[in-house]
Amino acid sequence: MAVRRRMVNAIDGRFHVLEQGEGPAVLFCHGFPDTAETWRSQMQAVAEAGYRAVALDMRGYGLSYAPTDPDLYTSLHIVGDLVGVLDALSIDTAVIVGHDWGADHAQRAALMRPDRFRALVSLSIPYTPRGEIDHWRALREQGLGDTYYAFDLMKQGAEARFAEAARSIPSILYWLSASPDPAQRWDPTNPSRHMLRPTPVTVPSWADPAYVRHSVETFQRTGFRGGLNYYRALPRTFELMPAYKDAVIRQPSLYIWGAADGLCQLFHPQTPGLADLRKTQPNLVGQVRLENVGHWVQHEAASSVNKALTSFLAKL
Template sequence: MVSDAGLTGKNRQIVDRVIDIGKNQFRILEQGEGPAVLFAHGFPDTADTWRSQMHALAEEGYRAVALDMRGFGASFSPSEVEQYTSPYIVGDLVGVLDALEIPSCTLVGHDWGADHAQKAMLMRPDRFKALVSVSIPYAPRGETSLNDSLRDRGLGDRYCALAFDNPDTSKQFLPAGKTIASVLYWLSASPPPEQRWDPIDPAKHMLRPAPVAAPDWADPNYVRRTIAAFEHSGFETGLNYYRAVPHTFELMSA
């Protein structure tokens, strides 16, 4: 749970608002003053996943900013898969800095947020000065896309993300009240190791019914906010991050 002890004035409260990035609107959270740190989340999540980290940074004299990434929560959510490639996502991150008049910042990304944060470091070193990449190690672009590489290794029918190309996949994530609990439980260290999610074992998929409403480590307010966000937005546009992988591969050759 987050405490306000030790914070005063502007640093105390997280500001939750919508900003304009060009002609599109994005939801951001902001807390603290000082050098800026921008947080980028993954699937299935929202800016709310970073509240504890934002509080800790504000307490240490930083300006913490998190956004609902394109396709999630209350942010701009186009339906076209091509609009979820790295040039667009990096453009969103730069747009947040422009809207808030932040010259440069440190990036913190998890999952898809980490993948696109890595590309932001490559594409815009003038705006992004340091990177914390959570769960996704950096790998330079090779000669074969990730999806083709997985198929070449015989994992085309087993690797979970390749199944997300199916247009009916988003229905499997409904209702959000159950699937968010499943994702939080099975993808964490809560289950015994032999039962945890395995991306190449269909029997250990992330949407198995969870034995608990939410893991005991998860802030109930965060769980509630996340469920409400996906009840509003659905999962379809968030899955476009997976579907855009081959498009990003082609665009990032430089």
């Protein structure tokens, strides 16, 4: 089934979009450092199941609109992009699927525009409502201000550490996955186990070489500033969204995560109970824990993710 590629005009700028299949729309949102190409397996599965799969290079990535100012990367801006892409494609409503930062903004999209996003699938990042203090401040108050990886990524000039994409992209893919020995995997709170260490392989065994090559070539061209701006914009998002304090997501939802993912091990070391998850997502239909899978669930366990996703869609 052919993949259609085009540029569309959204609200703030032009966005690169991939499409596959016909039917009810499913919109895919990627995280850091990635592009729409990360969803090719899921798009194929969804298209074959009778849906219109749509994935975009998110703001700051690939061929899409990429302002330099971090204040232009808040959730309000990103959700505006997603709505604008739906409008450009004449799509009234979509199921939204997100991974990493894409999951965070997919969750905010479901929260802010339930009229446009009828269901939600989150990969690797559980939904957390806006609380009393922003996420970065909360981590600092937990004593992680000197060790949590994101604080290093937000520093001025952090882009230079990633700039050699032929080295940094394979390192990030490898160390954040379940491929390394558990004692060597990326640990978001241990600077000695950071994501940019030299990797023993150019392409992890679970990764499509064409996908890795595309990612390297893309970031060699664009750099990493757009992606890192998502980290820098989080406090501003917090400031702009007091009306959403403690707000729950009421659409049908699904959560998929890898048991070997360093982020998941930090934020919920054990399998979170559905009762707890449903406090903030009362219509969460379930969660899928994938054993021996790290952060890149859509690649490391593509068939399991595809099965869970298409099953969820069929029951809506």
